[in-house]
Amino acid sequence: MESRPLDALNFARGKKVIVELKNNKQLIGTLRAFDIHINVVIEDVEERVEGEVKRKLGTCFVRGDTIIMISPA
Amino acid sequence: MESRPLDALNFARGKKVIVELKNNKQLIGTLRAFDIHINVVIEDVEERVEGEVKRKLGTCFVRGDTIIMISPA
Amino acid sequence: MESRPLDALNFARGKKVIVELKNNKQLIGTLRAFDIHINVVIEDVEERVEGEVKRKLGTCFVRGDTIIMISPA
Amino acid sequence: MESRPLDALNFARGKKVIVELKNNKQLIGTLRAFDIHINVVIEDVEERVEGEVKRKLGTCFVRGDTIIMISPA
Amino acid sequence: MESRPLDALNFARGKKVIVELKNNKQLIGTLRAFDIHINVVIEDVEERVEGEVKRKLGTCFVRGDTIIMISPA
Amino acid sequence: MESRPLDALNFARGKKVIVELKNNKQLIGTLRAFDIHINVVIEDVEERVEGEVKRKLGTCFVRGDTIIMISPA
Amino acid sequence: MESRPLDALNFARGKKVIVELKNNKQLIGTLRAFDIHINVVIEDVEERVEGEVKRKLGTCFVRGDTIIMISPA
Numbered sequence: 001m002e003s004r005p006l007d008a009l010n011f012a013r014g015k016k017v018i019v020e021l022k023n024n025k026q027l028i029g030t031l032r033a034f035d036i037h038i039n040v041v042i043e044d045v046e047e048r049v050e051g052e053v054k055r056k057l058g059t060c061f062v063r064g065d066t067i068i069m070i071s072p073a
Numbered sequence: 074m075e076s077r078p079l080d081a082l083n084f085a086r087g088k089k090v091i092v093e094l095k096n097n098k099q100l101i102g103t104l105r106a107f108d109i110h111i112n113v114v115i116e117d118v119e120e121r122v123e124g125e126v127k128r129k130l131g132t133c134f135v136r137g138d139t140i141i142m143i144s145p146a
Numbered sequence: 147m148e149s150r151p152l153d154a155l156n157f158a159r160g161k162k163v164i165v166e167l168k169n170n171k172q173l174i175g176t177l178r179a180f181d182i183h184i185n186v187v188i189e190d191v192e193e194r195v196e197g198e199v200k201r202k203l204g205t206c207f208v209r210g211d212t213i214i215m216i217s218p219a
Numbered sequence: 220m221e222s223r224p225l226d227a228l229n230f231a232r233g234k235k236v237i238v239e240l241k242n243n244k245q246l247i248g249t250l251r252a253f254d255i256h257i258n259v260v261i262e263d264v265e266e267r268v269e270g271e272v273k274r275k276l277g278t279c280f281v282r283g284d285t286i287i288m289i290s291p292a
Numbered sequence: 293m294e295s296r297p298l299d300a301l302n303f304a305r306g307k308k309v310i311v312e313l314k315n316n317k318q319l320i321g322t323l324r325a326f327d328i329h330i331n332v333v334i335e336d337v338e339e340r341v342e343g344e345v346k347r348k349l350g351t352c353f354v355r356g357d358t359i360i361m362i363s364p365a
Numbered sequence: 366m367e368s369r370p371l372d373a374l375n376f377a378r379g380k381k382v383i384v385e386l387k388n389n390k391q392l393i394g395t396l397r398a399f400d401i402h403i404n405v406v407i408e409d410v411e412e413r414v415e416g417e418v419k420r421k422l423g424t425c426f427v428r429g430d431t432i433i434m435i436s437p438a
Numbered sequence: 439m440e441s442r443p444l445d446a447l448n449f450a451r452g453k454k455v456i457v458e459l460k461n462n463k464q465l466i467g468t469l470r471a472f473d474i475h476i477n478v479v480i481e482d483v484e485e486r487v488e489g490e491v492k493r494k495l496g497t498c499f500v501r502g503d504t505i506i507m508i509s510p511a
Contacts, residue, residue, distance in 0.1 A: 004106055005107060005108050005113060005114045006108070007106065034151060035150055039151040039152075039184070040151060058218050059154065059218060062215040063210065063214060066168070066214045066215070067136050068094065068135070068136060068139045070134040071118070071130045071133040077254055078252045078254050078260045079258075080252065081260040081280050082280055111282050141285045142246075142281040142285070144264070144278065145277050179299065180297060181296055181297050185297040187297045203363045204363060204364050205300065205363065206362070206363040207297055207304075207361060209360060211357065212314070224405060224426055227397070227398060227406040241388070257404070283428065286428050287427070287428060288427045289426045290424065290425040290426070291423050315460070319507075324446070325441055331444075333443045350509060351446065352508070352509040353443055353446050353507060353508045354506070358507070369471050369473055371477075373470070373499050377499075430501075430503065433461065433500070433501060434499060435498070436496060436498040436499070
């Protein structure tokens with residue numbers, strides 16, 4: 001098992017993830033890149049609010065400080 | 074007894090924990106990894122709101138600045 | 147594919163982007179510059195609230211900590 | 220008398236303290252560890268809301284940025 | 293075109309700008325100085341709320357972390 | 366007169382002060398210690414809300430980022 | 439003209455200023471000291487809320503992160 005949290009993100013690279021934001025929205029897409037601030041780039045993004053798809057967004061750069069958690073989709 | 078807070082987290086590694094978030098949600102799962110920012114990775118996660126299970130989430134990366142506290146489940 | 151989030155922003159330079167702000171506003175314009183704090187400069191900016199154009203703003207310097215995400219327009 | 224604030228926390232180590240959190244909750248327990256971010260570990264914790272005991276929590280790791288103040292119980 | 297956001301602010305020095313604040317107020321005045329924290333000094337300032345002039349303020353030092361964006365007036 | 370703000374706090378050491386917190390509470394007590402983060406230790410503390418004494422708290426460690434201002438009592 | 443924001447504060451030292459706080463209060467007094475965090479010390483302070491004097495406070499140490507702006511009184 002990984003011993004550092006960023007190793008887990010590295011393992012999720014190229015996989016579909018749910019990114020939970022502090023504004024109660026979710027972004028579902030493929031994790032393409034991240035850095036130590038947890039800034040992430042996700043591709044083929046769907047924005048959902050309370051489970052309902054609101055927008056298709058292509059590739060998103062998300063600022064790390066707006067993220068609560070990242071989990072597999 | 075440990076003298077530094079991160080020693081206590083290290084002791085909890087591999088054990089089941091409750092992670093309290095600033096958005097009033099709780100994540101219950103096995104603590105797999107953490108770092109000095111208190112970013113954590115937990116496995117087999119249940120998300121609870123006011124004690125009620127809302128979602129099963131598999132493995133979660135949680136950004137440290139959204140966490141209030143971590144205690145044994 | 148890029149491996150760092152700022153590479154994705156670099157790729158978007160000179161292209162039209164949507165900048166989502168924490169105050170529920172969107173700025174649509176051409177990404178001209180950014181830095182590691184995600185401070186950005188965008189040109190020919192339209193400010194939108196819930197999809198409706200509110201103002202035309204010319205060139206905007208936007209402080210990084212007010213930004214949620216940046217995606218292609 | 221101590222001249223630095225962390226000296227006062229050091230003096231409280233092993234003693235019963237009240238930790239006031241920004242979410243209006245109080246944690247009462249024995250201070251076991253702290254660091255320069257004011258991350259703390261407390262043992263035999265009772266969580267109180269407006270003076271009423273809500274939960275018994277065992278050992279808690281509390282992230283420093285959620286703490287308002289720490290005083291003797 | 294400039295490649296760094298602070299170059300754009302430098303270009304605006306001596307010109308009239310709108311400084312949007314997080315508290316929904318706008319300051320309109322001449323940009324006199326700024327630093328890497330986006331602390332700014334503006335002169336001959338008018339404070340506006342929803343487009344309406346509330347106060348004339350002379351020279352203002354504005355702390356960077358209260359600023360959303362800066363654009364030409 | 367002092368030229369740095371922390372000199373003023375040093376001058377207040379051992380004197381009775383009012384510490385205004387971001388949660389609208391006031392702590393009145395003797396300033397015993399402070400550091401560059403404005404973490405403070407105050408003794409013989411009274412907690413007041415809108416001028417009314419709510420609690421007597423003995424010695425308090427207060428985290429700097431919860432403090433608005435400190436003035437003589 | 440000054441080219442750095444802190445030069446403007448230096449120029450205001452010893453003069454009467456209005457310090458606008460994030461909690462919608464204003465402190466009016468003589469600027470005695472400041473530092474790079476914009477922590478300030480002001481003397482002979484009047485606290486105002488919506489233009490009305492609420493309290494006389496003598497000398498105040500104000501933590502920089504609570505300040506929106508500083509302008510001449």
